[in-house]
Amino acid sequence: MIDIQANKEEFNALLRQVNREGTDYLIEDLENLGFYDAPASTRFHLDSDGGLVVHSLNTCKAGLFLREKMIAMKPELKGLLLEDSVIVATLLHDVCKADVYQKVVKRRKDQFGNWKDVKGYDVDYSNFPMGHGEKSAIVVLRSGFDIHDDEMLAIRWHMTAWDLAFQNPEARNNINTARNKYPLCSLVNLADGIAANLLEWGTNEQEEL
Incomplete structure (x- = not known):
């Protein structure tokens, strides 16, 4: 069970x-x-309420871990992989998803082959159809957050x-130049x-049916 308030x-x-x-303006906008x-x-x-924040936190933790290991292996990366920038880019990489999921009831087969109603989500991009990154x-x-060039490009x-x-x-x-x-x-x-493929492996409801 996801503790939405604790993760928030x-x-x-x-x-x-x-x-x-x-920062406060951004947090307010994310709430809205x-x-x-x-x-x-x-x-x-993580196809359940609060899953997006869990994924963002997992990505941040994985990013900070990778930063530490990469700097140990290649010390000259320290000035190019600032801790603050890793936190910003990983936490905010998927804020595009905040307003695209709509709750619906879907029909799925359980492990016995019987159809059942389950809560799920459909995607609706109509609020701000700008793309992903x-x-x-x-x-x-737009929230007025002071984001740096490398962070924007990493998110994009x-x-x-x-x-x-x-x-x-x-x-x-563009992507090759940015990288x-x-x-x-x-x-x-x-x-x-x-985060998505290892830390969150097995976290979708469909796999549990």
């Missing part, structure tokens, strides 16, 4: 720890968007190939994958 407090405390201008109650997906991982960055900017391109399959050569050049310029882009992408 942990998320906000981590974000405030960075001590950026506009429904970020703290939203799921992380419709059926793939780019929407997250823009939501943060955290989906890497999942975005690129539907984009053009210009987009591929070459800012190692944070690669770290956030890796942390997101570790």
